[in-house]
Amino acid sequence: xxxxTVDDQYLSCTERMMANVTDPGTGLLxxxxxxxxxFQAMWEQMEQCANGTESLTKHHAVALALIAxxxxxxxxxxxxxxxxxxxxxxxxxxxxxxxxxxxxxTDAVRRLRVRDGRCRTVYGVSKDLLALDKxxxxxxxxxxxxxxxxPRVEWFDLTIKSCHAxxxxxxxxxxxxxxxxxxxxxxxxxxxxxxxxxxRHLYLESSGVHSNLExxxxxxxxxxxxxxxxxxxxxxxxxxxxxxxxPWRRI
Numbered sequence: 001x002x003x004x005t006v007d008d009q010y011l012s013c014t015e016r017m018m019a020n021v022t023d024p025g026t027g028l029l030x031x032x033x034x035x036x037x038x039f040q041a042m043w044e045q046m047e048q049c050a051n052g053t054e055s056l057t058k059h060h061a062v063a064l065a066l067i068a069x070x071x072x073x074x075x076x077x078x079x080x081x082x083x084x085x086x087x088x089x090x091x092x093x094x095x096x097x098x099x100x101x102x103x104x105x106t107d108a109v110r111r112l113r114v115r116d117g118r119c120r121t122v123y124g125v126s127k128d129l130l131a132l133d134k135x136x137x138x139x140x141x142x143x144x145x146x147x148x149x150x151p152r153v154e155w156f157d158l159t160i161k162s163c164h165a166x167x168x169x170x171x172x173x174x175x176x177x178x179x180x181x182x183x184x185x186x187x188x189x190x191x192x193x194x195x196x197x198x199x200r201h202l203y204l205e206s207s208g209v210h211s212n213l214e215x216x217x218x219x220x221x222x223x224x225x226x227x228x229x230x231x232x233x234x235x236x237x238x239x240x241x242x243x244x245x246x247p248w249r250r251i
Contacts (some may be wrong), residue, residue, distance in 0.1 A: 002083075003212070006081070006082045006102055007140075007185040007213055008092075008211060008217075010214075013217075017217070021104065022059055028060070028100045032100050042066055042071065043067045045173065046069065048173075049065060049171055050064070050171055061244050064171070064174075065171040066101070067105060068171065068174035069173055070173070076103065076125060081096060082245035083143050099217060100114055109164070109181055114167070116167065119162050119163040120149070121179075122147040122180045123147060123156040123159055126157055135189075138187055138189055139187070140184065140188070141186070144182075145182040149167060158202050158204060160182070161206055163186070164209060165183070185208060185210060186209055191203050
């Protein structure tokens with residue numbers, strides 16, 4: 001599903017990946033910060049307002065604060081990269097520029113889920129839903145999807161029962177728009193579609209997880225499922241984000 005999404009869960013290489021990412025001076029995070037001044041500037045800013053917790057290291061806390069920051073320039077670019085640069089392990093290795101951040105977010109969500117393992121109903125905003133007119137369709141959200149823990153805005157059009165989302169720790173640098181992060185590997189079934197005067201409202205329920213990539217950074221890792229399946233890429237956005245179409249795609 002969502003064939004191009006960077007969806008690695010790092011299930012068989014978590015410790016190895018953590019060491020690779022966080023090694024001082026030579027690790028992947030250090031190299032990516034050095035290569036991207038905008039990433040480095042945001043990371044250093046988030047370091048001032050994010051602290052580790054019992055379940056999260058400082059690196060995890062900074063990554064979560066960054067993805068939820070008020071300044072959306074780098075996070076939105078990261079979202080677009082996650083949506084597009086995972087069609088194969090080769091594309092991921094050669095062209096995806098934020099491997100360290102992706103790993104830290106994935107691992108942070110998993111750690112938070114260990115402490116709070118229940119499914120929860122969250123709320124989100126989407127567009128280009130016309131292809132999702134039949135209950136029973138399966139989708140993924142294609143990125144680290146920002147959601148609300150309560151229906152705090154009038155314009156949300158997704159009600160989502162997620163079993164893999166995490167509540168974000170509070171941070172003075174984080175936007176107040178979102179407080180939930182849904183990982184890109186969670187898949188959902190469309191259980192209902194309610195027509196409205198303008199558009200429609202979709203109800204999604206978690207139907208498990210699906211990853212095409214597994215430890216793709218390392219030799220022996222790569223694309224897990226080569227099967228041909230028709231899927232739908234659901235275009236998602238936050239306030240002020242430009243919307244793109246979400247066509248059917250074939251893996």
